[in-house]
Amino acid sequence: MISKYYYLSLLYVIFISLVPSTLASVKANDHYHEELVLQPLATGHLYAHFQFTTYWNVDISDKDAFKHFNLFPKPLGQILSRYDVEELHFALTQGLWRPDWWGYPLISSPPGAELSAWFSTNPSQSIDSAWSGLTNALSGLFCASLNFIDSTSTVSPAWSFRPEGASSEKNINSSRLRYATLTSETICTENLTPWKKLLPCDAKAGLSALFNSLALYNVFYHSMGVHVRPVCKTKDCKDPGVELKQTLSLVFDPILHSGSRDWNFASLFSKVIPSVCPMATSSQIFVDVSNNITYGEFTLNPPPHSLTPMKYTKSEVYAVYDLNLIDFDQTYASHGFNLAMEWKRTKKYGRGLKPPLYTHRYATGVGDENGGIRTRIYNHDNKDITILYMEVVPWYFRLYLHTFKILCNKNSTKNILLNRRYIPGKDRSRPYLLELVLRLPSKSSTTITMDFQRAFLKWTEHPPNAHHGFYISSAVISAILPNDINTTTPPLISTKRNHDKEAITRIYTEALLVTLPTPDFSMPFIVICLTSTVVAIAFGSIHNLTTRQYQLKNVEEAKKQNILSRLISLVLPFKKK
Amino acid sequence: MAAIRNTCLSSLIFVVIIALIAVVYAAEDQEQFFKRGHTNNWAVLACTSRYWFNYRHIANTLSIYRSVKRLGIPDSQIILMLADDVACDPRNSKSGTVYNNANQQINVYGDDIEVDYRGYEVTVENLVRVLTGRLPDSVPRSKRLLTDERSNILVYMTGHGGNGFLKFQDAEEISDVELANAFEQMWQKRRYHEIFFAIDTCQASSMLEKFYSPNILGVASSLVGEDSHSHHHDPEIGVAVIDSWTYYTLSYLERIKPTSKDKMHNLLQSFDKSLVMSTTKIRTDLYKRDLSKVPITDFFGSVRNVEIVNVSLDVDEKKFSQNVMPESQQYYQDGIRRQYSTQFPIIEVSSLNDKLYL
Numbered sequence: 001m002i003s004k005y006y007y008l009s010l011l012y013v014i015f016i017s018l019v020p021s022t023l024a025s026v027k028a029n030d031h032y033h034e035e036l037v038l039q040p041l042a043t044g045h046l047y048a049h050f051q052f053t054t055y056w057n058v059d060i061s062d063k064d065a066f067k068h069f070n071l072f073p074k075p076l077g078q079i080l081s082r083y084d085v086e087e088l089h090f091a092l093t094q095g096l097w098r099p100d101w102w103g104y105p106l107i108s109s110p111p112g113a114e115l116s117a118w119f120s121t122n123p124s125q126s127i128d129s130a131w132s133g134l135t136n137a138l139s140g141l142f143c144a145s146l147n148f149i150d151s152t153s154t155v156s157p158a159w160s161f162r163p164e165g166a167s168s169e170k171n172i173n174s175s176r177l178r179y180a181t182l183t184s185e186t187i188c189t190e191n192l193t194p195w196k197k198l199l200p201c202d203a204k205a206g207l208s209a210l211f212n213s214l215a216l217y218n219v220f221y222h223s224m225g226v227h228v229r230p231v232c233k234t235k236d237c238k239d240p241g242v243e244l245k246q247t248l249s250l251v252f253d254p255i256l257h258s259g260s261r262d263w264n265f266a267s268l269f270s271k272v273i274p275s276v277c278p279m280a281t282s283s284q285i286f287v288d289v290s291n292n293i294t295y296g297e298f299t300l301n302p303p304p305h306s307l308t309p310m311k312y313t314k315s316e317v318y319a320v321y322d323l324n325l326i327d328f329d330q331t332y333a334s335h336g337f338n339l340a341m342e343w344k345r346t347k348k349y350g351r352g353l354k355p356p357l358y359t360h361r362y363a364t365g366v367g368d369e370n371g372g373i374r375t376r377i378y379n380h381d382n383k384d385i386t387i388l389y390m391e392v393v394p395w396y397f398r399l400y401l402h403t404f405k406i407l408c409n410k411n412s413t414k415n416i417l418l419n420r421r422y423i424p425g426k427d428r429s430r431p432y433l434l435e436l437v438l439r440l441p442s443k444s445s446t447t448i449t450m451d452f453q454r455a456f457l458k459w460t461e462h463p464p465n466a467h468h469g470f471y472i473s474s475a476v477i478s479a480i481l482p483n484d485i486n487t488t489t490p491p492l493i494s495t496k497r498n499h500d501k502e503a504i505t506r507i508y509t510e511a512l513l514v515t516l517p518t519p520d521f522s523m524p525f526i527v528i529c530l531t532s533t534v535v536a537i538a539f540g541s542i543h544n545l546t547t548r549q550y551q552l553k554n555v556e557e558a559k560k561q562n563i564l565s566r567l568i569s570l571v572l573p574f575k576k577k
Numbered sequence: 578m579a580a581i582r583n584t585c586l587s588s589l590i591f592v593v594i595i596a597l598i599a600v601v602y603a604a605e606d607q608e609q610f611f612k613r614g615h616t617n618n619w620a621v622l623a624c625t626s627r628y629w630f631n632y633r634h635i636a637n638t639l640s641i642y643r644s645v646k647r648l649g650i651p652d653s654q655i656i657l658m659l660a661d662d663v664a665c666d667p668r669n670s671k672s673g674t675v676y677n678n679a680n681q682q683i684n685v686y687g688d689d690i691e692v693d694y695r696g697y698e699v700t701v702e703n704l705v706r707v708l709t710g711r712l713p714d715s716v717p718r719s720k721r722l723l724t725d726e727r728s729n730i731l732v733y734m735t736g737h738g739g740n741g742f743l744k745f746q747d748a749e750e751i752s753d754v755e756l757a758n759a760f761e762q763m764w765q766k767r768r769y770h771e772i773f774f775a776i777d778t779c780q781a782s783s784m785l786e787k788f789y790s791p792n793i794l795g796v797a798s799s800l801v802g803e804d805s806h807s808h809h810h811d812p813e814i815g816v817a818v819i820d821s822w823t824y825y826t827l828s829y830l831e832r833i834k835p836t837s838k839d840k841m842h843n844l845l846q847s848f849d850k851s852l853v854m855s856t857t858k859i860r861t862d863l864y865k866r867d868l869s870k871v872p873i874t875d876f877f878g879s880v881r882n883v884e885i886v887n888v889s890l891d892v893d894e895k896k897f898s899q900n901v902m903p904e905s906q907q908y909y910q911d912g913i914r915r916q917y918s919t920q921f922p923i924i925e926v927s928s929l930n931d932k933l934y935l
Binding site: 080094132133136137139140141143145147148158159162163164165166167168169170172184186187188190193194212215216217218230232234237242329386388415418419420439463464465478480486502503504521562 | 590627628662664665669672673674685686687688689690691693694695696697698706715716717718719720745746747748894914917918919920921922924925926
């Protein structure tokens with residue numbers, strides 16, 4: 001037995017040494033990690049967040065090196081290289097995340113499609129043409145109609161969005177940034193298909209094997225994202241790299257499907273994990289067990305491999321499952337890995353923790369002429385919070401700056417509005433951009449008010465379903481929240497970002513659906529029919545009256561004629577006698 | 578005299594024989610020309626109706642999409658245009674699915690679908706641009722019809738139509754003349770070898786009448802003056818799930834495999850007017866081949882001809898290893914050093930506060 005193993009190890013050593021030296025010198029330049037975070041929420045829902053991260057040790061602006069793709073997907077990489085993109089954030093979402101019910105998500109995104117890109121500091125083409133090329137290329141890659149993004153929906157916000165990756169500029173120039181949102185964009189299986197093909201293991205092994213389109217779209221909230229940014233390993237950034245994060249966030253409602261808060265992979269996804277992805281350096285599942293006693297008691301089956309505390313608060317822990325430690329060949333060969341959570345007793349379902357910051361936005365006004373937008377921001381914290389507020393309104397809702405008001409229900413000696421940046425829109429070319437810096441007093445609610453006037457669109461500018469209305473995309477509130485509040489922003493191992501730079505929390509408000517005065521599209525058809533009828537009748541009658549000659553006919557003579565000649569005289573009235 | 582006559586006669590006979598042989602060869606050439614065949618298959622499937630109650634039109638298009646994919650045409654060679662998204666519509670009690678049958682056996686939406694033109698992108702202009710190839714440079718490859726003179730194209734359109742037009746999204750129409758002109762542009766630019774045009778709308782055969790380009794085989798679900806009917810309702814979904822003509826087309830195609838030898842003639846004769854409830858019109862005058870010899874997979878499948886050559890190639894290993902990426906340190910030496918920036922910008926407090934704070 002021992003000699004057999006000795007023989008095998010000898011053969012192994014010989015085999016390794018025979019591998020040509022060129023191959024051995026190529027060190028692994030990229031690595032891939034998979035993570036799944038499962039968090040039972042206070043309202044009885046389940047938050048599942050998939051994150052697939054690929055790191056590649058290459059500089060994103062080095063076009064020669066950014067050609068040899070391995071784990072980094074080539075279709076996406078070629079698009080980024082062609083259009084000089086340094087940082088890309090793309091998200092497609094169905095549903096609205098409710099911070100007052102569920103806390104804050106790991107990555108937030110507005111309903112519809114959101115695309116933002118930071119272009120390189122020395123691009124080879126104008127940024128506008130690169131942006132238009134990028135939107136078209138991504139629309140083909142992700143089967144989404146992003147090609148509708150044009151100058152009427154694109155803005156360059158100066159304050160609310162900063163590069164999340166390592167950029168080569170010291171003073172960030174926001175003219176390199178382009179941001180656009182398409183709220184009317186739907187998300188369905190055709191968007192998932194190309195997205196999962198970008199993963200190294202496709203949807204065949206590892207965590208991505210759970211993707212079943214019938215289950216993924218039957219949820220409260222579904223958000224699919226692609227985030228690319230340049231990263232640095234050390235502070236002096238001697239090894240620049242590129243990080244690609246593909247995220248999928250879901251909020252399930254197990255109570256709706258099974259009547260109880262119990263869930264397992266088979267009941268949620270109708271699939272189990274068959275094997276681990278061989279390309280993944282790490283493949284882990286984190287289950288948030290911090291609120292085990294608060295929400296009721298639950299057990300996890302099979303038991304976790306370890307428990308990890310969340311970063312800042314030691315009382316809150318994750319149960320960790322490492323798929324590389326799971327024996328897929330024997331124990332889970334037939335049934336696959338099916339994680340289950342069973343609840344023993346449930347306390348009353350509640351709204352859970354009150355997050356420090358949440359918001360509500362709505363449209364006001366009656367009729368088709370005027371309207372208004374009201375945004376209410378609540379600060380439940382004990383401290384003042386400084387926030388950045390950004391709003392993009394399409395040009396056909398003409399904002400009036402003199403109607404801008406900020407009201408607060410709590411009198412504060414300090415100013416609420418610290419700064420404001422307003423770029424008015426231009427018909428058919430630019431939307432309205434409003435950026436504010438607000439200092440919200442503690443335990444207060446602040447209302448931002450602005451009125452608009454509805455424009456008349458030209459007949460051909462209306463979409464086919466004109467009576468549906470037009471969308472005003474979500475407003476973005478960005479804030480740095482202190483870390484000792486029990487917010488649900490646990491950093492994962494692979495999102496260890498930016499060394500000691502703070503993480504920003506973004507909250508998206510509701511998108512508004514407002515109608516514009518629509519014309520009667522059947523009007524041209526009706527007018528043409530009516531006019532043609534009137535003209536035909538009038539013209540016909542007048543023509544007959546003016547051009548027809550009437551002849552006297554002898555009645556007695558007519559009676560004497562036979563039938564044939566009568567018929568002929570009917571047909572040929574001008575027959576000579 | 579007799580000798581001259583003889584030579585005249587023999588030369589005449591000789592000329593006649595030469596002429597006959599030439600004609601025979603010419604006829605054979607013609608035959609050879611049509612036997613030359615296609616080398617790739619494409620499909621353009623367009624559903625032109627929007628709104629939930631037109632669920633059946635989307636199910637029609639997806640049924641043909643499913644058959645065409647199953648028989649071998651890859652997604653990169655299918656242009657799928659769906660004017661509305663019913664699978665993930667909030668009204669759909671079964672999200673992520675589109676069924677073409679009330680007993681919900683097959684989810685024609687599937688797990689692997691790629692829709693190229695969706696929602697507001699399905700317009701007459703986009704359809705004509707896709708067919709003729711006159712697209713702006715920014716349009717990606719997946720949205721282009723990259724056919725050549727040896728491509729067989731299946732063009733399937735469904736929606737609401739009338740005598741001489743097909744309605745797009747309840748807002749505009751494409752007329753029979755426009756479509757015929759688009760096909761003629763394709764012929765002149767040698768963008769197809771053969772087209773199989775199928776249309777399932779009311780009074781569909783009116784769309785076929787104006788075609789004048791060669792090698793187009795047209796099939797319509799109803800004659801002028803007739804309506805095409807939906808097949809059945811699904812009580813759970815609440816609307817009709819498929820149209821009759823496409824239902825029977827699909828039930829025939831479900832029996833076809835990529836290796837089937839069934840001919841087009843069999844498919845086109847399988848429509849029974851009493852079941853379909855409208856008369857199928859077939860237009861073959863522009864199509865020279867005999868339908869009983871044309872396999873169905875010529876249009877619906879993608880049977881590729883593979884030529885095996887006995888040539889060996891030398892792959893130089895050294896050349897390969899030279900292309901391996903060198904260390905990217907030289908880039909750092911260029912002086913571009915990256916650093917993270919603060920997420921919250923540093924902003925001055927402006928002086929206009931006093932006027933605005935209430």
